[in-house]
Amino acid sequence: MNLPGDLRYTSDHEWVRKTSDTSVQVGITDYAQDALGDVVFVQPPQVGDQCGQGSALGEVESTKSVSEIYAPVAGEVIGVNTALEESPELLNSDPYGSGWICEIRVESMDILEALMDAAAYQALIEG
Amino acid sequence: MRQSPLAGRHREAGAKMVDFGGWEMPLEYEGTITEHLACRNGAVMFDVSHLGTVRLTGAEGFDRLQRTLTNDLTKIAPGRAQYTHLLDTDGSVLDDIIIWWWQEVGSEAGSPPVDIFDVMPNASNTDSVIAALGGTDITGERAVIAVQGPTARRQVGELWPEAAAVGRFRVQPLNWRGHSCVVAGTGYTGEDGVEISVPILGAEELWDGLVAVGITPAGLGARDTVRLEAGLPLHGHELGPGITPLQAGLDWVVAFDKPEFRGREALLAERTAGVQRSLRGLHTEGRRPLRAGYQVSIDGTMCGEVTSGNYSAVLGHGIAFALLNSTVKIGDTVSVDLRGTATPATVVATPFVPRGRSTGV
Numbered sequence: 001m002n003l004p005g006d007l008r009y010t011s012d013h014e015w016v017r018k019t020s021d022t023s024v025q026v027g028i029t030d031y032a033q034d035a036l037g038d039v040v041f042v043q044p045p046q047v048g049d050q051c052g053q054g055s056a057l058g059e060v061e062s063t064k065s066v067s068e069i070y071a072p073v074a075g076e077v078i079g080v081n082t083a084l085e086e087s088p089e090l091l092n093s094d095p096y097g098s099g100w101i102c103e104i105r106v107e108s109m110d111i112l113e114a115l116m117d118a119a120a121y122q123a124l125i126e127g
Numbered sequence: 128m129r130q131s132p133l134a135g136r137h138r139e140a141g142a143k144m145v146d147f148g149g150w151e152m153p154l155e156y157e158g159t160i161t162e163h164l165a166c167r168n169g170a171v172m173f174d175v176s177h178l179g180t181v182r183l184t185g186a187e188g189f190d191r192l193q194r195t196l197t198n199d200l201t202k203i204a205p206g207r208a209q210y211t212h213l214l215d216t217d218g219s220v221l222d223d224i225i226i227w228w229w230q231e232v233g234s235e236a237g238s239p240p241v242d243i244f245d246v247m248p249n250a251s252n253t254d255s256v257i258a259a260l261g262g263t264d265i266t267g268e269r270a271v272i273a274v275q276g277p278t279a280r281r282q283v284g285e286l287w288p289e290a291a292a293v294g295r296f297r298v299q300p301l302n303w304r305g306h307s308c309v310v311a312g313t314g315y316t317g318e319d320g321v322e323i324s325v326p327i328l329g330a331e332e333l334w335d336g337l338v339a340v341g342i343t344p345a346g347l348g349a350r351d352t353v354r355l356e357a358g359l360p361l362h363g364h365e366l367g368p369g370i371t372p373l374q375a376g377l378d379w380v381v382a383f384d385k386p387e388f389r390g391r392e393a394l395l396a397e398r399t400a401g402v403q404r405s406l407r408g409l410h411t412e413g414r415r416p417l418r419a420g421y422q423v424s425i426d427g428t429m430c431g432e433v434t435s436g437n438y439s440a441v442l443g444h445g446i447a448f449a450l451l452n453s454t455v456k457i458g459d460t461v462s463v464d465l466r467g468t469a470t471p472a473t474v475v476a477t478p479f480v481p482r483g484r485s486t487g488v
Contacts, residue, residue: 037143038160039417039439061416063159063348063437066466084422088414092158 004031008112009121010072027100031125036062039091044080044102073111079103131176132270133328136334148250150177155346162441163352164343170276171345172337179253181246183262188244195389199382205230208313210294212372212380214390220366222252225312227298249362275320285340317357317482350404352437358477364435365448375406405453408477411445412439422464423449430455446479
């Protein structure tokens with residue numbers, strides 16, 4: 001299972017990457033994409049949406065089920081990955097790269113410290 | 128949970144295993160869409176050992192089937208397969224079934240051949256089928272491998288020419304390296320192919336032989352998406368309690384001219400009164416799948432619900448089956464409540480992908 005060391009993780013199987021002093025990128029983990037199976041549709045949030053930590057951010061649909069994506073951090077959505085409209089399978093093939101879902105502007109980066117690091121997340125999914 | 132005789136092979140191949148009707152079966156190996164397109168463009172094999180095999184024999188077996196099931200066995204003969212239904216007395220489809228009818232040579236020289244009827248219900252319905260028909264449950268004695276796809280016969284022929292030569296809806300007992308198998312030209316994908324019942328002692332060897340001629344294993348995930356594209360019903364979705372063969376558009380499975388089959392009176396009454404709802408296909412523009420249970424309306428009035436839906440890998444958009452009021456016609460635009468989002472869909476004829484003539488994208 002691929003778990004990059006520079007990311008933070010949630011118990012809902014999202015990852016968070018710091019992209020600037022005020023913004024983070026969000027996606028779903030390798031574990032999550034493997035459990036979902038082939039992703040055929042992604043409903044991302046809209047730019048300008050305000051989200052609270054743990055609020056619904058969008059949906060991912062696979063050939064077998066639908067799953068909600070939850071906001072790992074509170075903030076404002078400032079970008080979404082429009083490539084997923086035509087190529088939702090990027091969540092499967094490159095979950096930490098071109099399969100990113102959205103970018104969120106946060107008030108403070110302190111929140112990241114409360115999320116799991118790779119070792120803690122690995123312990124969760126292996127638990 | 129019950130295990131397929133091929134469970135070890137699935138685990139070695141890295142399959143994702145799931146509970147399916149009380150059996151632990153492979154959901155997918157490489158991925159459902161990859162396996163789906165392999166079935167449309169080449170050849171795949173599904174382990175369908177979880178489907179039951181209930182064996183009836185002789186004139187008594189024939190009578191039992193002919194008096195209970197909807198289709199007319201006199202339309203076929205030994206060496207043929209038939210699709211048929213077991214109904215409840217209210218006309219509901221308790222199970223949809225394939226019968227393989229073949230003959231075993233007599234045990235003594237000069238004795239006549241014995242008719243064998245291998246009745247293949249859906250996994251979780253085997254007990255209710257035995258209750259209605261009797262017979263012997265031989266599910267635990269064999270594996271069943273369904274090889275399907277446009278190149279299925281050519282590739283099976285590289286391993287076992289006699290099996291590859293069994294024609295569409297034909298059934299033949301054949302020996303595979305000392306194992307007594309039954310091969311039928313049946314399937315559930317809309318593609319050409321054969322299904323092979325092999326004793327458990329020969330199952331892994333046959334599976335390995337099919338792998339060696341380049342046939343890719345495919346899981347039950349792909350089996351569901353290919354059957355949907357091919358417009359084939361799944362019990363528990365398009366067939367089941369409260370759903371009759373007439374509603375499902377399967378009138379051809381019902382031999383009303385037989386004097387007797389279970390549910391006949393209820394179906395005659397429904398036919399006389401007029402069938403109130405009908406199974407239809409739905410197309411959506413986007414990729415987002417419709418799913419079982421979503422409500423369907425037309426001009427603001429409820430008209431039915433989705434029974435199965437998914438993304439069609441061949442067509443590149445959403446497709447679904449829905450049970451709709453019979454007043455809704457092919458070509459109508461309906462609205463599906465997709466978890467709160469009104470999603471337009473067009474009512475279409477099935478199959479969604481022409482059987483045996485598909486190409487992948």
